[in-house]
Amino acid sequence: MEKTTIPFALPFIDDEEVEEIVKTVRSGWLTMGPKTVFFEEELAQYIGVKHVVAVNSCTAALHLSLIALRIEKGDEVITSPYTFAATGNVIAHVGARPVLADIECDTYNIDPEQIMEHITSKTRAIIPVHFAGQPCDLKEIQEIAEDHNLWVIEDAAHAIGAEYAHKRIGTFGDTTCFSFYPTKNMTTGEGGAIATEDGKIADRLRKIRLHGLSKDAWKRYSAVGSWYYEIEECGWKYNMTDLQAAIGIPQLKKLDWFIETRRRLASIYDNALRSNKDIVIPAEKPGRLHVYHLYPILLKTFYRDIFIQKMAQCGINCSVHFIPLHLHPYYQETFGYKPGDFPNAEQVYEQEVSLPLYPGLSDENVETVLRSIEEVLRNNE
Template identity: 60%
Template structure:
């Protein structure tokens, strides 16, 4: 029995991040400025993308990507119901219709074999979601998109650092949207980014993230700037701040180390837990590099609510990812979805529990989680 509480997740922050943020405070640049630009350059270099646009969240990144594609009223966007609220909500917010496609039971990711059946003349884009840090089958998805002239907007909220066929997630689809929320593999506190190889969309994305003002509006407050500006579009207040970027700059430099630790701990979990009957440990696609934003465990023979309660009694916090979107009242009432529409997503949801997994944990913490699981299952 642990004597100290083990949180479900904690960010890995030390003196480098603190000094970087203090440097921004001392400089006077608190909103978007030179550190945001530096952070964008680091994201682009890391992912292998030509461009990176830093924004306030992954939700903002998804929203702006849909707008840049011109997606709106009467359009349809294919995605998975096995995701967080933002993936579906942004589709609705631009006036389009979310069209859900079921997932594979092994990877939790959208099933490419089901995508083509969902395409109609109104379909304009596909949003694959890289669940838990493991890439979707991007080869098949890109092939389907090219054949049907569709945009691919990757929801990579879980997948910074992940790879597919040796390519970093961030340089495959038309747009890739990242999250830097505190629970993610690296953090800026709140924040996100869009990466793209398409020169055509960059200026529009940069303008839309800051009220539709010209893309370098932040320079108005530097010695390179001018007081004059023009509103070129009806945009949003979606920019990242220099304070956030200051936190992110040392974080991205540590990202590979963070991912290596996550993989090490995930392997320890799997080696021990895979031997327990009635538990399914995560599947790893050999074509993808899994960065283990989550460690999803499937309980086939045990009551999940009771399991989470018992873990809590042992001072260990767990979570559940996700309640499928089609089971929520808004999507049921607005689009007529019902239980049974996406059986694989529902099967996973009814059994999934996410164990603590983050670099700030120690080996002793990982082993205490394993011991707690074994104690609950075998008692």
């Protein structure tokens, strides 16, 4: 087979984003200003939620959500072990304990039954992670939260545009946090956002994303603004900039096409791999719109690391999502977690490989990936 290098992920950027960036640079508004405000309004309308607060990363979105909901030292927050470091780290940053609950074997999302088993008198919130772009069982999670008076902060880093029960993610939790990192389903270069229906939560988020100031830069320096401000509480420097929003505005216009393309490419993978005895393909639960930020397969008979190495030799770059939190030294040394605590997460991790999937990937590229998989598996026999 002729070696063809296919990257694991690439952002889709064209002239529309470039033109918006140029216009923004020439406008003189580089930090948070009119473009950021417009992006927030457009994203809120897309999601179908009252308020969106744009920030510089999903990590910032999660951190600010915990602060806005007054999660503090001594509290406990339940989340998935099968996630990126940011989800657990922000809990530790506010002095709370990340309480991990194992995942479902088919969706790789947090298991509501496991959430129930980990609730204590110190539990204040749940952070469900919509892994790979498939929504968690939000009905069960919301019922648990209501029964135990808990906040729900959704980690939707993978799930912009995803749907649960015909409603977009961002309309369910007390806050929902999105990522616009370059590999995500839409990008602002770096960036994130928080969606909420609660005006009081939104007001506090807007304040603490920028030092706790009573006015942001747009309200101080625009033609209708005033220079005067007050520091009303101790905040952070987490605001989005107009340069980031300039990328996000045209990206949002393309998002439905991005999702449609990802789902179509995922269906090609599905149809080719569904009957393969060596592979488990990702499931899509009824009543949920999976947006396929990732296409994670499980290898039943092939050592994962060797598979990735062999695929790289074929010119196909794959990845792994994720090393479970409880296997990292920090979580073991700080919170006492150890291997074996979350067997479902560990089993998925040991077998998981994320295949290339992004809008710029052609059907021919996908066929090349599939031929490479067949070749690698065949040579293992």
